[in-house]
Amino acid sequence: xxxxxxxxxxxxxxxxxxxxxxxxxxxxxxxxxxxxxxxxxxxxxxxxxxxxxxxxxxxxxxxxxxxxxxxxxxxxxxxxxxxxxxxxxxxxxxxxxxxxxxxxxxxxxxxxxxxxxxxxxxxxxxxxxxxxxxxxxxxxxxxxxxxxxxxxxxxxxxxxxxxxxxxxxxxxxxxxxxxxxxxxxxxxxxxxxxxxxxxxxxxxxxxxxxxxxxxxxxxxxxxxxxxxxxxxxxxxxxxxxxxxxxxxxxxxxxxxxxxxxxxxxxxxxxxxxxxxxxxxxxxxxxxxxxxxxxxxxxxxxxxxxxxxxxxxxxxxx
Amino acid sequence: xxxxxxxxxxxxxxxxxxxxxxxxxxxxxxxxxxxxxxxxxxxxxxxxxxxxxxxxxxxxxxxxxxxxxxxxxxxxxxxxxxxxxxxxxxxxxxxxxxxxxxxxxxxxxxxxxxxxxxxxxxxxxxxxxxxxxxxxxxxxxxxxxxxxxxxxxxxxxxxxxxxxxxxxxxxxxxxxxxxxxxxxxxxxxxxxxxxxxxxxxxxxxxxxxxxxxxxxxxxxxxxxxxxxxxxxxxxxxxxxxxxxxxxxxxxxxxxxxxxxxxxxxxxxxxxxxxxxxxxxxxxxxxxxxxxxxxxxxxxxxxxx
Numbered sequence: 001x002x003x004x005x006x007x008x009x010x011x012x013x014x015x016x017x018x019x020x021x022x023x024x025x026x027x028x029x030x031x032x033x034x035x036x037x038x039x040x041x042x043x044x045x046x047x048x049x050x051x052x053x054x055x056x057x058x059x060x061x062x063x064x065x066x067x068x069x070x071x072x073x074x075x076x077x078x079x080x081x082x083x084x085x086x087x088x089x090x091x092x093x094x095x096x097x098x099x100x101x102x103x104x105x106x107x108x109x110x111x112x113x114x115x116x117x118x119x120x121x122x123x124x125x126x127x128x129x130x131x132x133x134x135x136x137x138x139x140x141x142x143x144x145x146x147x148x149x150x151x152x153x154x155x156x157x158x159x160x161x162x163x164x165x166x167x168x169x170x171x172x173x174x175x176x177x178x179x180x181x182x183x184x185x186x187x188x189x190x191x192x193x194x195x196x197x198x199x200x201x202x203x204x205x206x207x208x209x210x211x212x213x214x215x216x217x218x219x220x221x222x223x224x225x226x227x228x229x230x231x232x233x234x235x236x237x238x239x240x241x242x243x244x245x246x247x248x249x250x251x252x253x254x255x256x257x258x259x260x261x262x263x264x265x266x267x268x269x270x271x272x273x274x275x276x277x278x279x280x281x282x283x284x285x286x287x288x289x290x291x292x293x294x295x296x297x298x299x300x301x302x303x304x305x306x307x308x309x310x311x312x313x314x315x316x317x
Numbered sequence: 318x319x320x321x322x323x324x325x326x327x328x329x330x331x332x333x334x335x336x337x338x339x340x341x342x343x344x345x346x347x348x349x350x351x352x353x354x355x356x357x358x359x360x361x362x363x364x365x366x367x368x369x370x371x372x373x374x375x376x377x378x379x380x381x382x383x384x385x386x387x388x389x390x391x392x393x394x395x396x397x398x399x400x401x402x403x404x405x406x407x408x409x410x411x412x413x414x415x416x417x418x419x420x421x422x423x424x425x426x427x428x429x430x431x432x433x434x435x436x437x438x439x440x441x442x443x444x445x446x447x448x449x450x451x452x453x454x455x456x457x458x459x460x461x462x463x464x465x466x467x468x469x470x471x472x473x474x475x476x477x478x479x480x481x482x483x484x485x486x487x488x489x490x491x492x493x494x495x496x497x498x499x500x501x502x503x504x505x506x507x508x509x510x511x512x513x514x515x516x517x518x519x520x521x522x523x524x525x526x527x528x529x530x531x532x533x534x535x536x537x538x539x540x541x542x543x544x545x546x547x548x549x550x551x552x553x554x555x556x557x558x559x560x561x562x563x564x565x566x567x568x569x570x571x572x573x574x575x576x577x578x579x580x581x582x583x584x585x586x587x588x589x590x591x592x593x594x595x596x597x598x599x600x601x602x603x604x605x606x607x608x609x610x611x612x613x614x615x616x617x618x619x620x621x
Contacts, residue, residue, distance in 0.1 A: 046425060046428055046429050046432065047425075048419070048425060048429070048465075048466050048467040049420075049421065049425075051388070051392040051466070052388065054387075054391035054419035054421070054466060055385075055387040055388040055390075055391040057419070057420025058391065058418060058419065058420055059387050061420060065417045065418050065420070066418070068414070068417055069403070069414045069417065069418075072406060072414060073403055073405040073406055074405075076405050076406070076407075149401065149402075149403070149404055150399060150401040151401060151403050152401075153397060153399075154401045154402070154403065154415065154462075155415075155418055156367055157365055157367055157390065157393075157395035158390060158395075158415065158418035158419065159386075159387040159388075159390045159391045159418060160387070161387065315367065316367060316368055316369055
């Protein structure tokens with residue numbers, strides 16, 4: 001390919017596709033319309049709106065712009081996401097809900113408030129799956145954004161503000177959590193494990209629990225300068241105990257009193273209790289329902305505020 | 318377009334940028350030349366509105382980046398020192414996604430992305446994964462990305478560091494075209510050839526301070542001689558021979574690996590060296606460069 005001369009380049013920059021007219025003696029380069037010549041009518045020049053417009057739009061919609069980016073990037077592994085969204089619930093429901101439940105239901109009738117073991121654990125499995133997904137999405141990708149591939153620094157140089165990068169990330173993950181939770185719930189419903197008509201409301205509750213766990217984790221991940229295996233430790237010593245001791249597989253009050261606090265601080269327990277009330281009408285006093293919701297919202301709010309300040313400090317160094 | 322007065326940035330006791338002042342008019346290509354750790358990148362990050370200054374004044378298009386961050390950044394195109402492309406997206410999608418940050422509509426972005434890919438000579442890589450690009454291609458993609466909003470000011474932090482010579486020349490060619498089309502370029506570099514090729518005017522920065530300012534030719538004229546004679550006598554003899562070279566040329570600079578003699582006529586200086594009965598292993602006559610200016614001003618070389 002031959003390099004165009006600077007003169008040609010300048011006319012190209014005007015959107016003037018005049019490669020032909022340059023070779024045509026007597027036709028002045030840069031003439032917009034050459035009468036009598038086919039194809040000489042030029043396409044309108046592309047031009048971006050003024051920087052002022054960019055700034056106004058970024059201030060208004062910046063969080064959504066970044067969310068759009070994250071979701072677009074997620075599209076490149078959408079089939080993996082879909083496969084795991086379907087595969088995980090099917091596996092858990094078969095193993096626990098069908099295999100284990102047969103045994104449990106034979107031996108302890110009435111232990112679970114008059115419902116089958118499958119119905120009892122379904123909302124817990126739903127909330128825990130959402131929390132586990134949140135735990136993955138708010139750890140390694142955050143390290144990636146700051147350190148490995150430094151993805152946050154691109155939008156940081158654009159008109160977006162640091163708080164919008166945080167918000168956009170959260171919006172995108174919320175969308176992703178909602179989609180997998182909906183798929184999970186549909187499979188639960190197909191197993192007949194959500195007898196109540198209000199059962200579908202367990203989906204937003206599970207997403208709320210996921211964010212209540214995920215947002216404080218986001219703030220923590222954003223503070224980490226180095227990956228020394230902290231995320232693996234979080235999974236092993238935070239996520240796993242919460243999964244096991246949050247009234248997931250048995251009611252929390254069957255645990256000795258000195259272990260019950262694990263449930264009380266666990267977003268999973270609060271989410272599961274709410275979920276049970278919704279999927280099979282588990283008797284929950286209204287004041288306690290309010291406590292569960294407030295607790296989850298408070299964790300979200302604290303995590304969100306903390307993440308915003310950590311992001312601002314770290315990106316603005 | 319850009320004006321800095323006593324701009325400073327301290328990290329605790331450390332003064333990364335120490336009261337520097339400069340003005341850049343529209344259309345100029347302005348360089349910050351200095352070694353690693355001189356405070357160039359920190360200065361760029363302050364101009365880019367992503368890092369807060371400790372003291373001093375800074376305006377871009379008359380706006381303070383700390384008060385009007387989004388407005389200032391909307392004017393800029395930024396090529397950071399380290400690429401931060403999204404490797405989970407394809408080449409063209411990186412441009413589209415970036416354009417969205419400026420609220421630009423897809424009807425503008427799609428043809429613009431194709432135009433920029435052509436400019437960056439990446440048209441046939443449009444749907445490739447970013448992983449699959451070479452270092453030079455990633456750099457060109459980063460530059461294409463920085464142009465998506467048609468900025469009037471382009472900030473380039475070490476645009477060609479780590480690239481092979483051919484990739485650097487392609488990049489320089491692209492940057493030169495942008496300069497010709499009237500874009501104001503602000504670039505940092507520790508390569509003197511890059512500074513000489515691209516900058517209308519530059520400041521030499523060391524330890525957060527401006528050591529000198531002017532066009533490349535001006536700086537060379539003011540701080541060095543026209544020519545330089547480089548002599549090598551072998552690493553052991555360089556220091557001992559230096560004494561015997563006294564009086565040749567305007568100035569003598571003994572370095573560990575070679576001796577530099579600054580003279581208006583380096584050929585004549587070489588004749589005199591030979592006339593004194595000294596036999597260098599190698600000798601090289603060359604024009605003075607910004608490297609010599611830097612050496613003169615700081616006593617150190619640019620790349621260490």
